[in-house]
Amino acid sequence: MLKMTHLSKVYRTEVVETYALRDFNIDVKEGEFVAVTGPSGSGKTTFLTIAGLLETFTGGHYHLDGIEVSQLNDNARSKIRNEKIGFIFQAFNLIPDLNVYDNVEVPLRYRGMKAAERKQRIMDALERVGLASRAKHYPAELSGGQQQRVAIARALAGSPRLLLADEPTGNLDTQMARGVMELLEEIHREGATIVMVTHDPELAARAQRNVHIIDGQVVDLSEEPRFHAHNARVADA
Amino acid sequence: MQIGPILVALRRHKAGTTLIALQIALTLAIVCNALFIIQQRLVRVDRPSGVQETNLFVIQNDWPQKLSPQDADARMRADLQALRGLSSVQDASSSNSFPLRGSGWDNFVRMTPEQVKMTTDTAIFFSDEHTLATLGTRLIAGRNFRSEEVGSQGGTDPMHARQIIVSKGLAQLLFPHDSALGKTVYVSGDNAPSTIIGVTDTLQAHMTGLWAQAYAYNALLVPARLTGDSTFYLVRARPGQLADAMRQAKAALYAQTRMRMIPPHDGVMTFAQVRERAYDADYGMAILMGIICAVLLVITAAGIVGLTSFWVGQRRRQIGVRRALGARQRDILGYFLTENLLITLGGVLLGIVLALSMNLWLVLRLGVQPLSLTYLAAGVVLLLLLGQGAVLAPAMKASRVPPVEATRSV
Numbered sequence: 300m301l302k303m304t305h306l307s308k309v310y311r312t313e314v315v316e317t318y319a320l321r322d323f324n325i326d327v328k329e330g331e332f333v334a335v336t337g338p339s340g341s342g343k344t345t346f347l348t349i350a351g352l353l354e355t356f357t358g359g360h361y362h363l364d365g366i367e368v369s370q371l372n373d374n375a376r377s378k379i380r381n382e383k384i385g386f387i388f389q390a391f392n393l394i395p396d397l398n399v400y401d402n403v404e405v406p407l408r409y410r411g412m413k414a415a416e417r418k419q420r421i422m423d424a425l426e427r428v429g430l431a432s433r434a435k436h437y438p439a440e441l442s443g444g445q446q447q448r449v450a451i452a453r454a455l456a457g458s459p460r461l462l463l464a465d466e467p468t469g470n471l472d473t474q475m476a477r478g479v480m481e482l483l484e485e486i487h488r489e490g491a492t493i494v495m496v497t498h499d500p501e502l503a504a505r506a507q508r509n510v511h512i513i514d515g516q517v518v519d520l521s522e523e524p525r526f527h528a529h530n531a532r533v534a535d536a
Numbered sequence: 537m538q539i540g541p542i543l544v545a546l547r548r549h550k551a552g553t554t555l556i557a558l559q560i561a562l563t564l565a566i567v568c569n570a571l572f573i574i575q576q577r578l579v580r581v582d583r584p585s586g587v588q589e590t591n592l593f594v595i596q597n598d599w600p601q602k603l604s605p606q607d608a609d610a611r612m613r614a615d616l617q618a619l620r621g622l623s624s625v626q627d628a629s630s631s632n633s634f635p636l637r638g639s640g641w642d643n644f645v646r647m648t649p650e651q652v653k654m655t656t657d658t659a660i661f662f663s664d665e666h667t668l669a670t671l672g673t674r675l676i677a678g679r680n681f682r683s684e685e686v687g688s689q690g691g692t693d694p695m696h697a698r699q700i701i702v703s704k705g706l707a708q709l710l711f712p713h714d715s716a717l718g719k720t721v722y723v724s725g726d727n728a729p730s731t732i733i734g735v736t737d738t739l740q741a742h743m744t745g746l747w748a749q750a751y752a753y754n755a756l757l758v759p760a761r762l763t764g765d766s767t768f769y770l771v772r773a774r775p776g777q778l779a780d781a782m783r784q785a786k787a788a789l790y791a792q793t794r795m796r797m798i799p800p801h802d803g804v805m806t807f808a809q810v811r812e813r814a815y816d817a818d819y820g821m822a823i824l825m826g827i828i829c830a831v832l833l834v835i836t837a838a839g840i841v842g843l844t845s846f847w848v849g850q851r852r853r854q855i856g857v858r859r860a861l862g863a864r865q866r867d868i869l870g871y872f873l874t875e876n877l878l879i880t881l882g883g884v885l886l887g888i889v890l891a892l893s894m895n896l897w898l899v900l901r902l903g904v905q906p907l908s909l910t911y912l913a914a915g916v917v918l919l920l921l922l923g924q925g926a927v928l929a930p931a932m933k934a935s936r937v938p939p940v941e942a943t944r945s946v
Binding site: 344347348351352353354373374377378380381382386388392394395396397398401404405406408409410453457465 | 549861938
């Protein structure tokens with residue numbers, strides 16, 4: 300699903316070159332739930348922004364869903380972001396001027412989807428996160444946990460192949476964080492591929508696989524399955 | 537299209553949106569009316585005088601000492617003879633005034649001696665048998681004055697013209713359904729009839745102001761030399777000899793007698809200068825209104841640029857989020873262009889109402905013509921283009937916000 304090989308990201312100024320990622324290798328299979336951890340400044344967010352095609356990289360290769368993305372132009376990258384990737388940000392990143400319904404609709408409009416289909420998908424996604432009754436509310440009228448649920452609904456509405464979550468519970472209290480995490484686990488059980496960047500070792504422990512980044516490199520790659528439900532379901536099937 | 541969400545978002549930014557829409561409305565109302573008034577002024581400026589203006593010039597002659605009517609008439613006849621004798625001069629005549637002069641005699645015309653209320657007002661030009669040829673104005677009916685019909689008249693003498701020539705405009709006004717030729721009218725307070733012996737083609741009056749719009753082409757020629765303190769000599773130079781004729785004419789007059797005053801700056805004027813002076817105020821008004829329009833348009837454009845730039849700065853993260861969710865650069869560009877179009881359309885709709893109301897007030901209070909809808913439509917298009925042009929640079933800047941902006945901390 301997501302494969303980076305010898306990938307590097309260098310930030311250059313006139314006097315210094317800073318390697319945010321160096322000889323970075325990772326392979327995330329379809330249906331995996333991967334937690335990416337590491338200290339501040341280790342390159343976790345850089346990895347996520349490159350994985351989400353929000354940023355370009357300096358060297359190496361990156362295949363997303365079988366597509367080598369390094370040569371894609373801005374339009375093609377936008378199309379892939381829109382159709383294959385769902386984002387969940389730490390700060391929710393809802394558009395404050397739009398109500399819940401319109402916020403969830405944003406990526407669907409950029410896909411050029413018909414109004415009837417958009418409506419169906421939006422209501423399904425809001426039902427999924429338990430916020431259908433708040434469709435006409437504005438973000439400022441919702442709690443942090445509800446806002447993050449709206450952001451998850453927005454990510455889910457487009458049926459992405461890959462969900463990228465950047466500290467999804469970072470701005471939430473424990474109870475809300477638990478609720479969001481349970482929602483992510485549920486989404487994963489339904490077959491979604493999730494890559495989640497987090498500082499929180501407890502959250503990381505709930506993922507299927509942990510990737511640890513230090514100084515822009517993957518230093519520990521354990522494939523110990525933490526979640527058995529999905530595998531069990533696959534086995535049952 | 538994302539008009540619905542944009543409208544929803546705009547409702548949450550009422551102050552900025554309303555202010556810009558109002559500015560656009562006011563600009564449209566003022567610019568439409570101003571451009572229409574400018575156009576009306578320019579049409580007035582360009583209207584034909586009925587005079588062949590090329591090679592025609594005017595000399596203002598004042599007699600410094602009090603002359604008897606006989607002496608004044610004798611001097612004028614001698615002057616005219618001297619002017620007509622110049623090799624560079626084709627013809628010359630004298631008059632109290634001339635088309636486009638701005639001031640002169642205007643008097644009323646009645647159809648019967650008993651009539652109390654005038655039929656119309658008209659310019660009175662004192663003329664002789666050379667006047668029409670000098671002006672280059674042709675007769676379309678009847679005949680010219682004969683030399684024996686031309687007398688002299690003091691400035692305060694009552695009007696007693698038994699034969700008159702009228703302009704086409706005046707003839708049509710007096711006798712709309714019939715030929716004016718041979719008909720009689722009563723000029724000024726004269727209770728004896730004046731017979732129309734000739735009708736000229738178009739001939740403009742001396743009045744050029746808006747107040748005299750209805751009388752602009754009413755001219756009535758009486759066969760007389762005005763023996764007052766001053767007179768105008770109308771002189772037609774031979775083709776290509778205007779400058780020579782102007783110089784020689786002045787010298788010839790002073791050679792007759794130095795006991796006269798020809799104002800040094802504007803005593804001798806080409807007809808082009810006469811026209812320019814006549815419409816000075818119109819040109820001035822057109823330029824002033826043009827400047828006001830330009831300033832208003834610049835201020836409105838600057839307002840749009842300022843507000844959009846502010847919004848782009850304020851929504852930088854939001855733009856990044858949209859980009860992260862799949863918006864292409866052109867989607868962001870389209871968003872801001874559409875947003876501006878909606879604001880401008882709102883302003884334009886209000887502006888149409890304002891423009892028509894403003895015009896109605898001008899029509900009722902100042903006698904301005906009703907606003908042409910073409911100007912309204914042109915104003916709407918102008919404002920829409922201005923809005924889109926003004927928003928383009930900040931919108932393009934917005935479109936270049938990278939998607940990674942979505943992950944930046946506030």
